Amino acid sequence: SLILSKGECGKRDFPQEEIKTKCVSAARLDPGDELSLSGLRERISPMESRRLCKLLKGALLTSLSALREAGIESPDAIIAGTSYGMLENSEKFLLQMCREGEKELSPTLFMQSTHNTMAGMIAIKTKCHGYNITYTHLSAERVLGLCRANAEMLIRQGKAKSVLIGYHNEVTPLLHDMILKLNGKELPVGVTSVSMVIEKEN
Numbered sequence: 001s002l003i004l005s006k007g008e009c010g011k012r013d014f015p016q017e018e019i020k021t022k023c024v025s026a027a028r029l030d031p032g033d034e035l036s037l038s039g040l041r042e043r044i045s046p047m048e049s050r051r052l053c054k055l056l057k058g059a060l061l062t063s064l065s066a067l068r069e070a071g072i073e074s075p076d077a078i079i080a081g082t083s084y085g086m087l088e089n090s091e092k093f094l095l096q097m098c099r100e101g102e103k104e105l106s107p108t109l110f111m112q113s114t115h116n117t118m119a120g121m122i123a124i125k126t127k128c129h130g131y132n133i134t135y136t137h138l139s140a141e142r143v144l145g146l147c148r149a150n151a152e153m154l155i156r157q158g159k160a161k162s163v164l165i166g167y168h169n170e171v172t173p174l175l176h177d178m179i180l181k182l183n184g185k186e187l188p189v190g191v192t193s194v195s196m197v198i199e200k201e202n
Contacts (some may be wrong), residue, residue, distance in 0.1 A: 020201040021152045024162075025069035027062040031171070031190025037061060042046060044125070051108075052121075053088050058193035059118040059168040067164060068128065070197040076160035077131035078119050080148050081143030081167045085115035085136065088172050118168050131160065140167050144194070151198040166195035 029036055040049060040061045052053065059080070067075065093109040111117070116134040123132050131154060137143040144167050151163035171187045179185050 014027050019156055021155055021198050022201045023196045024199050025066045026194070026196045027065035027069070028195075029058045029062050029191060029193040033190075039065075053086070053112065053193050055086060055088065055168060056112070056118060056121055058170075058191040059122060059166065059195075061170075061199040062193040062195035063122045063164060063166060064125070066166075070162070070199075072162050072178060072197060073133070074126045074128050075130070075162045075164040075197065076128070077151070077154055077163045078123050078128055079131075079133055079135070079147045079163060079165045080116070080119035080122070081137065081140075081147045081165075082115055083138050083140065083143070083169045084171070084175065085169075086113045086117050087170050087175060089113040089170060091174060099162075111181040118166075122164070122166075126164075128164075140169065140192070140194075143167055150200065154171040155198070155200050161199065163198045164195065165198055166193065168193045174198070187200040190196075 037054065037057045040057050043064050044060065052060070067073065089109050090113040093105065093113050096105055115136050116132075118190065119132050119134045122128070133150065135143050135150075137144045137146065144165070147165040147167070151160070151165050154160040154163055168191075170191045171189050173189055176187050176189050179187055
């Protein structure tokens, strides 16, 4: 997209209140904990659950759990992070393209292979119509740091009172084998999902 702006755009400082933020709740899912995904049945219908891959289930489970613990139904903003995104669906989509060509591709796999799918799904489920963004970085610590910094900025600017941030990622057997062959590093196969609710400190 093309953005046209005046020369002074971005140079003016906006007043920001000096405040501190805190994490009021958190939920985590690690590789190997996939049995915990059964807890999602309390929050979504079985039919809806069957249409979701493990990563989407994990992102929804930790997000809804963190929000419930914080006593919030709908956050003011959602900021998500990932390293590889919807890798399982991306692999399925690319394999289908190789085997069947471009004409018979599944639109569902395409829509659920983009990195911002998780933040969008969480927004739909929580009825959040506010700020929504996804960061991508190989380092989980780095991407969570970006999410936290963005949340603090929104709160300082008065644009949000409660912000849901999270890191949602998956390592497939194919990626595990590729990384192992390339540099000898062994990544844990499965879903990693961390969600936190950030608010202004009283």
